[in-house]
Amino acid sequence: MFKQTFLSLCLCFPLSKAIATENQVTLSVENSWPPYADKQGNGLSTSLVIAAFNAVGIKPIISVKPYARVLYDLQFGNTDGGYNVTRQQSTEERFHFGTQYLLKAPASFYYSDPEFSQANSLSDLPDNSRIGLIIDYEYGDTYEAHRHRFSEIRVPTQVQLIRMLMADRIDGAIMFDRVANYTQEQIRQERPALYKGFQNHVSDIYVAFSRSSPSSGQLAEALDRGLSLIRDNGQYRRIMSGELQYNISHSSN
Structure with a gap:
């Protein structure tokens, strides 16, 4: 099946508190959960996240790291959000979630x-x-x-x-x-x-947002809207079937 590949920007960040701007969001993803996120961070989850945020006019700036570091950065506000997080009691106590899961x-x-x-x-x-x-x-x-x-x-x-x-x-x-x-x-x-x-x-897999980010509620609502849009327009199905893929562009600053 023909696969279309699109690129999203990935930058490396210092360990300062992340601040979301109106049109972008800083996110972290793990590097060892293929086919959802491979060692470059690419996979089904990343494609869904990029498509959903793009649908509402927000550019995701994605960094790739071990899962333990994703959780650490979320906990201490070094990133706005991190994904491939299971929503359960232990994570709900630590992070903010929207209403729509990324995938099951x-x-x-x-x-x-x-x-x-x-x-x-x-x-x-x-x-x-x-x-x-x-x-x-x-x-x-x-x-x-x-x-x-x-x-x-x-x-x-x-x-x-x-x-x-x-x-x-x-x-x-x-x-x-x-x-x-x-x-x-x-x-x-x-x-x-x-x-x-x-x-x-x-597992209900979500994008988790840092409780330290003042924009977490707004970002979660925006992601919910984006996920609804890509489910309605068919992008979600095409991504999960492998027909459509959005990749991170690994560049350094």
């Missing part, structure tokens, strides 16, 4: 030992199970209620999770389905059997 991302329990095939939910996993997760990712309120029972091993990348499963260093991992499929394709030559188990949750 289902996540499942993955394992390599067939003995875990009988597990139908987190409740079925034995205490002290070794569960692989990504550093600072959110896995839903249900997981939060069970996490005290597990031995968590958190790593920076999806590739590490899969390789730890292959090496039997963890009993299972919670991975977002499209991310797991994408990552397994990248390392398919060295992949043994990897099983997809029960669905852990479906």
